[in-house]
Structure formats: structure tokens, C-alpha cells
Amino acid sequence: xxxxxxxxxxxxxxxxxxxxxxxxxxxxxxxxxxxxxxxxxxxxxxxxxxxxxxxxxxxxxxxxxxxxxxxxxxxxxxxxxxxxxxxxxxxxxxxxxxxxxxxxxxxxxxxxxxxxxxxxxxxxxxxxxxxxxxxxxxxxxxxxxxxxxxxxxxxxxxxxxxxxxxxxxxxxxxxxxxxxxxxxxxxxxxxxxxxxxxxxxxxxxxxxxxxxxxxxxxxxxxxxxxxxxxxxxxxxxxxxxxxxxxxxxxxxxxxxxxxxxxxxxxxxxxxxxxxxxxxxxxxxxxxxxxxxxxxx
Ligand code: 6CS
Ligand code: FE
Numbered sequence: 001x002x003x004x005x006x007x008x009x010x011x012x013x014x015x016x017x018x019x020x021x022x023x024x025x026x027x028x029x030x031x032x033x034x035x036x037x038x039x040x041x042x043x044x045x046x047x048x049x050x051x052x053x054x055x056x057x058x059x060x061x062x063x064x065x066x067x068x069x070x071x072x073x074x075x076x077x078x079x080x081x082x083x084x085x086x087x088x089x090x091x092x093x094x095x096x097x098x099x100x101x102x103x104x105x106x107x108x109x110x111x112x113x114x115x116x117x118x119x120x121x122x123x124x125x126x127x128x129x130x131x132x133x134x135x136x137x138x139x140x141x142x143x144x145x146x147x148x149x150x151x152x153x154x155x156x157x158x159x160x161x162x163x164x165x166x167x168x169x170x171x172x173x174x175x176x177x178x179x180x181x182x183x184x185x186x187x188x189x190x191x192x193x194x195x196x197x198x199x200x201x202x203x204x205x206x207x208x209x210x211x212x213x214x215x216x217x218x219x220x221x222x223x224x225x226x227x228x229x230x231x232x233x234x235x236x237x238x239x240x241x242x243x244x245x246x247x248x249x250x251x252x253x254x255x256x257x258x259x260x261x262x263x264x265x266x267x268x269x270x271x272x273x274x275x276x277x278x279x280x281x282x283x284x285x286x287x288x289x290x291x292x293x294x295x296x
Pocket of ligand 1: 129131143146148151152205206209286
């Protein structure tokens with residue numbers, strides 16, 4: 001398959017214009033949007049959309065119970081799905097939670113979410129990746145700037161930009177407790193990165209990413225051109241962000257923890273192929289190839 005978005009293949013930085021629509025809803029779907037026209041326009045322009053208080057307080061309580069339950073269960077676990085912080089044994093992320101928890105399996109099939117995602121991606125979808133990111137008060141560490149699509153394309157073989165991340169805030173997101181920062185409009189540019197990732201790169205990159213991150217000049221250009229947005233909101237808010245939107249987050253030295261549940265939906269028309277790096281695919285718990293129940 002032709003590589004429309006080459007990255008980590010050259011020592012020269014390049015910026016490739018987006019070749020895919022942002023809103024994939026096709027004919028016949030125009031009148032079925034669960035979002036308002038203003039929300040659709042905002043997602044299309046910025047590459048993300050915040051839906052404040054999407055889940056009720058009760059739902060947040062249940063989800064929080066579940067994430068702490070999983071953290072407890074996996075405290076000593078050496079399962080690869082459990083990613084620890086670079087310099088401590090604290091849990092940073094747990095992957096494949098929609099497969100390891102019946103409860104999160106149900107959340108991933110929440111019809112309110114699916115209606116939105118089906119619209120944005122123009123039809124049926126499946127969960128390509130799910131994870132909980134824990135960022136406890138005082139010790140939670142940062143996630144360096146990146147486009148998820150760059151990694152998913154190069155390391156997982158995601159062909160086109162037709163996936164969306166749904167981030168459910170399970171604690172209040174303030175501007176100061178390490179919330180996600182995004183560059184509005186960055187989804188229109190593919191920042192081709194330099195340097196070839198070593199084998200089994202994910203074992204390191206999920207703790208601290210070194211390859212597949214933008215060079216400083218490109219990042220400076222994006223920030224100067226578009227600015228940096230920090231959507232905040234109470235627990236239960238949902239942030240939808242397009243797979244190529246540049247984002248990152250700071251560490252959390254405040255006393256207020258920041259936990260998020262992420263589900264990545266990919267269009268069934270955009271299933272993973274061989275990784276464009278030519279390396280072996282990453283494991284199933286990071287990028288689903290086999291088990292693909294279709295959600296619609
Ligand atoms: O490698 C990945 O797939 C992931 N890494 C980051 C930093 N964000 C998205 C995704 O979970
Ligand atoms: Fe990310």
C-alpha cells in the first residue's frame with residue numbers, strides 16, 4: 001500500500017498537508033448528527049471538541065471505582081498492558097481496558113458516544129486502542145508532544161486519518177494539573193519525524209517518547225501559527241480529538257490527580273495493514289488487528 005504519510009524515513013524534516021477529510025460523514029448522514037452544526041464546525045477547524053459534563057456524576061463515580069479497582073488489581077502485575085512511570089513503579093497507563101474489564105467494554109459501546117463517533121468517522125467503527133492514563137498528584141509525569149496518527153501509521157500500519165480519540169475525564173481537569181494541551185488546527189499538517197525507531201520501541205515510548213516526536217522548529221511553527229489550547233472541565237467531560245492533532249501534557253506537581261480513560265475508535269474502512277516502518281507490528285493490546293467487533 002502506498003505510504004501517503006512517510007515519517008521516520010529521512011533525516012530531513014518535512015510537513016505534509018493532510019490528505020483526508022476531518023469529518024467523514026457521508027451522504028445520507030447529514031441529518032443524523034448528534035452534534036450541533038457549531039460543534040461540528042469547531043471539531044473540523046480545531047481538530048478537537050470538548051463536551052462538558054457528558055457523563056453524570058454517578059457514572060463518573062462508577063468509572064472511577066473501576067479504574068482504582070484495576071490499579072489495585074494490577075499493582076504488582078508484570079502484564080505488558082501495565083505501563084509504569086520511567087523512574088518509579090507507579091502505574092502510568094493500563095492498556096486494553098475494554099478487553100480486561102466488562103464494565104469498560106460496556107462504556108466503549110455507549111450509544112451516546114457511538115452516535116458521535118459514527119458520524120465523525122462516517123460509518124461503523126471498532127475500538128483500536130483503549131487505556132487509562134493515571135496522573136496522580138505530585139508525581140504524575142508528562143507526555144511529550146506528539147500526533148497519535150504518526151505513531152499509529154508508522155508503528156501500527158493505520159493507513160489514513162480516520163480515527164478519533166475519546167478522552168473521558170475522571171477527575172476535574174484544571175489548567176494546572178497536567179491536562180491535555182492541543183494545537184488547534186495542527187490536524188491539517190502531518191509533521192514527518194526524523195530518526196528510525198529501534199525494535200520494540202513501544203516498551204520505552206509508552207513511558208517516555210523519543211522517536212515520532214516533532215522537531216523543535218516544526219513545533220515552534222505550529223505553536224506560533226495556531227497557539228496552544230488547554231480545554232478544562234469537570235470530571236465526566238469528554239474530549240474528542242482527531243488522530244493527527246498535535247498534543248501533549250505536563251507533569252502534575254499539584255495535589256490534584258488527573259485520571260483519564262481513553263478509547264480510540266477507528267473506521268472499519270481504515271483497518272490496520274503492515275506497519276509503514278517495515279518493522280513487526282506492535283502487540284494486539286496496543287493496536288487491535290484480530291479482535292474487531294464492529295460497533296455502530
Ligand atoms: O503509542 C501509542 O499508541 C500511544 N502513545 C501516546 C503517547 N499516545 C497515544 C497512544 O496511546
Ligand atoms: Fe497521544
